[in-house]
Amino acid sequence: LPAAANADSFVREVRSGVSTRVYSYHAHQADCSEEKGIIKVQTKPQHGRLTPSREVSTLKRNRFNSADACVGSQLSGFRVDYTSTPGYRGVDNFAIEYTNGHGKTVIDSFTVHVE
Numbered sequence: 787l788p789a790a791a792n793a794d795s796f797v798r799e800v801r802s803g804v805s806t807r808v809y810s811y812h813a814h815q816a817d818c819s820e821e822k823g824i825i826k827v828q829t830k831p832q833h834g835r836l837t838p839s840r841e842v843s844t845l846k847r848n849r850f851n852s853a854d855a856c857v858g859s860q861l862s863g864f865r866v867d868y869t870s871t872p873g874y875r876g877v878d879n880f881a882i883e884y885t886n887g888h889g890k891t892v893i894d895s896f897t898v899h900v901e
Contacts, residue, residue, distance in 0.1 A: 792849045793892040799899045803872035808896055810843050812863035813887040818856040821887030825864055828881040828893055833900065834870035836880065841865040850890050870900040 800806040813823025827836055845861050848854035866882060878898045885891040 792890070793894055794849070795895045795897070797897045797899070798868070799901065800868060800870065802870050802874055802900050805837065805867045805869040808866050808868045808898070809882070809894065810841060810863050810865045811884050812843075812845050812861045814845070814856055814861050815887070816855075818859050818861060820862045823864070823887055824883075824885040825866070826883045828883045829879065831868065831870075831878045831880040831898070833874045833876065833878040834868055834898070836882075837867045837869065839865050839867065849892070850886060850888070868896070868898055870898070874900055876900055 796809065798808050811823060811825055813821045815821050825838060840862065842860055842862050845857050845859055847857060870878060878900060879896065881893055881895045883891060883893045
């Protein structure tokens with residue numbers, strides 16, 4: 787993918803069987819209004835499940851535009867939660883493909899340490 791340089795690798799620590807937010811994705815226009823983005827699971831976790839939901843949260847950064855005036859604003863977006871199989875302890879991995887409203891795509895990889 788051409789935008790692969792914007793992809794990130796994330797490491798999270800979670801409790802076994804407890805739903806935990808692992809990331810929030812926001813797609814927005816220059817005026818901070820909502821825009822449609824697409825989230826797809828590229829690689830499913832082997833020891834748990836992912837649950838998407840809508841949320842309003844603070845945009846902490848824009849990996850496609852470091853000068854984005856919307857950073858720090860409350861925006862609508864999608865939250866991705868991870869829940870391990872109850873009792874599982876160890877490492878789980880998954881990958882999420884995100885396409886913003888302007889057609890830029892990244893694949894984020896996640897490593898989850900389940901305690």
